[in-house]
Amino acid sequence: MQHFPIFLSLSDRSVVLSGGGAAALAKLRLLLKTPAQIHVYAPDPAPEIIDWAAQGRLHLHRRALAPGDVTGAALFYAADEDAAEDERTAAIARAEGALVNVVDNLEHSEFITPAIVDRDPVTVAIGTEGAAPVLARAIKAELEAKLPATLGPLARLGKAFRKAAEALPLGRARRDFWADYYFRAGPRAMADGGEAGVAPALDDLLADHLSRKSRAGHVAFVGAGPGDPELLTLKARRALDTADVVLYDRLVTPGILELARREALMIDVGKEGFGASTPQERINDLLVEHGASGAQVVRLKSGDATVFGRLDEEIDALDGAGIGWHIVPGITSASAAVASIGQSLTRRGRNTSVRLLTGHDMQGFADHDWATLARPGEVAAIYMGKKSARFIQGRLLMHGADRATPVTVVENASRPDQRIVSSTLATLPADLAAADLTGPALTFYGLAPRAASHHLSDLHKELA
Ligand code: SAH
Numbered sequence: 001m002q003h004f005p006i007f008l009s010l011s012d013r014s015v016v017l018s019g020g021g022a023a024a025l026a027k028l029r030l031l032l033k034t035p036a037q038i039h040v041y042a043p044d045p046a047p048e049i050i051d052w053a054a055q056g057r058l059h060l061h062r063r064a065l066a067p068g069d070v071t072g073a074a075l076f077y078a079a080d081e082d083a084a085e086d087e088r089t090a091a092i093a094r095a096e097g098a099l100v101n102v103v104d105n106l107e108h109s110e111f112i113t114p115a116i117v118d119r120d121p122v123t124v125a126i127g128t129e130g131a132a133p134v135l136a137r138a139i140k141a142e143l144e145a146k147l148p149a150t151l152g153p154l155a156r157l158g159k160a161f162r163k164a165a166e167a168l169p170l171g172r173a174r175r176d177f178w179a180d181y182y183f184r185a186g187p188r189a190m191a192d193g194g195e196a197g198v199a200p201a202l203d204d205l206l207a208d209h210l211s212r213k214s215r216a217g218h219v220a221f222v223g224a225g226p227g228d229p230e231l232l233t234l235k236a237r238r239a240l241d242t243a244d245v246v247l248y249d250r251l252v253t254p255g256i257l258e259l260a261r262r263e264a265l266m267i268d269v270g271k272e273g274f275g276a277s278t279p280q281e282r283i284n285d286l287l288v289e290h291g292a293s294g295a296q297v298v299r300l301k302s303g304d305a306t307v308f309g310r311l312d313e314e315i316d317a318l319d320g321a322g323i324g325w326h327i328v329p330g331i332t333s334a335s336a337a338v339a340s341i342g343q344s345l346t347r348r349g350r351n352t353s354v355r356l357l358t359g360h361d362m363q364g365f366a367d368h369d370w371a372t373l374a375r376p377g378e379v380a381a382i383y384m385g386k387k388s389a390r391f392i393q394g395r396l397l398m399h400g401a402d403r404a405t406p407v408t409v410v411e412n413a414s415r416p417d418q419r420i421v422s423s424t425l426a427t428l429p430a431d432l433a434a435a436d437l438t439g440p441a442l443t444f445y446g447l448a449p450r451a452a453s454h455h456l457s458d459l460h461k462e463l464a
Contacts, residue, residue, distance in 0.1 A: 002129055003112060010036035014072060016098065018065040018089040019079030020045035023103045027077050030113065032057055033120070039073070041065040041089075065089045070096040075111070078102040106130040115140045119152040121159065154186045157198045164202075168209055172294045176244075177209045179263050217291035219318055221311060223304040223330015227253040228414040231336065235328045240264075244295040247286060251302035251440055253415065260298070265290075280310060284317035291323035302440075304332040308358050308383050332356075334381035337410035337442040340418060342450035351379040351446065359385035359392065359443075373445070374401035382443040385409075389443070390429045396445075401425055406448035412439040422449055 013036055017024055020042025028049065031038055038058035040049055045060060053060035061069070064085075069092070070076050076093035078086040078100065090100045090108060102108040106129075114125035115136040124143055126136045158181060168174045181202065189201035220239045225231035232240075240246070240256075243264045248257060250270030260266065267286060269278040290297045301309045305327055318325050334356060338345050345354045355373070357380050358366050365388045373380060374396050385392065386409075397403065403426035411419040417439065423431035425445075 003127060005114070005125055005127060007123070007125075008074070010034040010074070013037070013074040014039060015075045015077070016041070016065075016070045016073040016093065017077040017079055018042070018085075019077070019081065019103075020049055021079075021081055022046075023081050024049065024077075024079040027079055027103065027113065028052070028058070030116065033118065036074075039069070041069060065092060067092050068096070070098050072096075073098045076100050078105075117143045117147065119147055119149075119155070122147070122151055122155045148187065150187060150190045151182075153195055154182060154190065154198065157195065157202070158182070158186070161199075161202045161206075164206060167206065173209065173212075177205065180209070181205060183263050217294045217297065217323055219287055219291050219297040219299055219314075219323060219325040220328055221299045221301065221305040221314070221325060222328040223306075223332070224248075224252045224256050224300045224302055225331040226303055226333045226336035226414040227251070227256075227412065228336075229253070229255045229259060231331050231414055232256065232259070233328060233330065236330065239298050239328060240300075242296055243298040245290045245297045246300055247283065247290075247297065248300040249302050252300050256300070264298075280313055284314055287314055288317055288321040288323060291318060291325075292321060301330070302333070303336075304330045307332045307334075307356060333383070333413050333440070333442045334444075337381070337413040337444065338447070340410055340413055341408055341420060341444070341447065343444075343447050345379065345381070350377050353379075355380040357382045357385070359383065359388035365391045368395075370395045370399040374399035376402065377446065379444070379446040382445060385443040386432065386437060386441050389432050392445075393425055393428050396425060405446060406444075408444045408447055408449055409435070409437065409441050410444070411435075411437045411441040413442060415439075420449060 015031055015036045016039045017027060017031070018041045020040070024040065024042065025046055025048055028038070028040070032052065039061065040053075040058055041061045041064060042049065043063055045062065049058070049060060052058050073093070073096070076090070076098040078090045078093070080086050080089065081103070086102050086105065087108070090102050093100050099110045100108075101111055101113065106112065112127065112130065114127040117124040117126070117140055126139050128136050158178070165174060165177055168177050185201050185205045186198060189197040222236045222239050223233070224236065237259060240260045243261055245265045245267065246257070246260045247267045247269050257266065269283045269286065287297060287299060299305070299314065301311070303309075305311050306329070311327075315325060334345065346352065357368055359382055360366055372378065382392065403424065405425040407423045407425055407428050409421040409423065409432065411421070419435070419437070421431055421435045421437070
């Protein structure tokens with residue numbers, strides 16, 4: 001950061017500008033928004049500058065800048081669009097103690113004027129140290145579109161109310177009040193009754209917040225299901241509606257995140273199976289930190305929070321800190337995936353138990369009771385099983401499993417891009433490689449899609 005951004009008060013200060021053309025006009029339009037005393041030196045000024053001078057908004061001197069003209073000024077703009085003249089005037093200004101900006105000449109400038117988004121008193125200044133003016137303009141355009149026009153008046157009216165709001169205890173209670181004002185009550189009052197409606201709305205809002213008991217923080221472990229927002233429980237929706245803070249995993253889909261309260265703080269603690277991740281300790285700390293501050297926290301986990309979700313570590317951290325919690329169950333991906341292939345997880349006469357397995361654990365590929373699994377009719381739902389497919393195949397075959405045992409992989413269960421790969425224990429690694437799955441996938445050992453099993457039995461009949 002070569003240029004240090006500051007907001008400089010220009011009341012009772014003077015700013016001098018040399019130049020009367022397009023570059024001068026661009027800078028003057030900005031400077032005229034400030035209370036600065038503006039002096040313009042231009043032998044041949046543009047008509048706008050003459051008008052502004054006639055309106056008393058600036059002092060116009062119809063001659064070239066001379067020594068003594070910049071004495072006492074805070075800032076000087078060399079805006080003659082002529083290298084030699086800019087160099088001459090800048091030298092005078094420097095000698096007389098002003099900070100100098102030579103328009104479109106970063107190298108000879110002591111300060112630069114940022115791109116500005118003006119929602120006075122909210123001002124956003126964007127600078128790229130001259131590296132990428134295009135980027136600054138694009139960011140400005142984006143912010144212009146994003147920041148409502150009422151933000152300025154709301155901030156002005158809010159500022160006058162700061163003293164009254166001190167009736168609320170410093171910290172969370174006061175922050176909640178202001179967030180409520182800027183994002184809900186304020187815009188609504190403005191839309192209903194214009195600026196005149198804002199002061200009474202502030203009074204009402206303060207009374208409302210003062211009557212609130214200080215809340216204890218709480219964490220809800222919420223199962224977000226496999227991805228389809230319609231597979232959320234009503235309790236999950238309600239928790240998202242009222243959340244102050246949402247910590248979510250990588251597999252939680254954008255459609256579900258959108259359902260969170262608009263003011264909620266959204267924290268991505270996504271973990272890749274084998275890649276970069278937020279360390280578990282950091283997630284625990286975040287939960288404790290926000291819970292302790294009195295926030296209603298939603299810890300959103302894909303599927304069901306109690307299935308391969310490292311839930312217990314997080315609960316232990318909260319118990320250790322004395323923070324309350326509860327669990328909202330969700331639809332685990334095995335349930336969604338088995339629905340997509342039209343099968344049951346358990347079936348009379350076939351399997352009286354079903355195992356939920358993980359393909360890998362903290363030590364690497366996970367070990368299981370392979371001998372039992374290898375028996376005919378066994379069914380297992382394998383989570384995180386894509387990378388370990390060959391390992392699992394090897395162990396099962398080694399323990400005598402039938403090579404023709406059906407294996408079905410469901411990628412992106414319940415989502416629009418759901419895919420089903422129907423395979424067998426013998427061909428699983430090859431079929432997976434051919435399918436080139438990129439999304440989360442659930443592997444069923446011992447289950448084939450119902451349509452395919454129909455098809456197969458028809459085939460058997462034909463052969464018979
Ligand atoms: N708690 C989650 C599981 C987390 S472990 C649950 O109950 O579903 C992450 C694994 O879940 C993924 O590697 C994948 O095997 C499975 N998974 C999650 N979402 C899935 C989806 N939409 N389709 C298929 N598998 C999914």
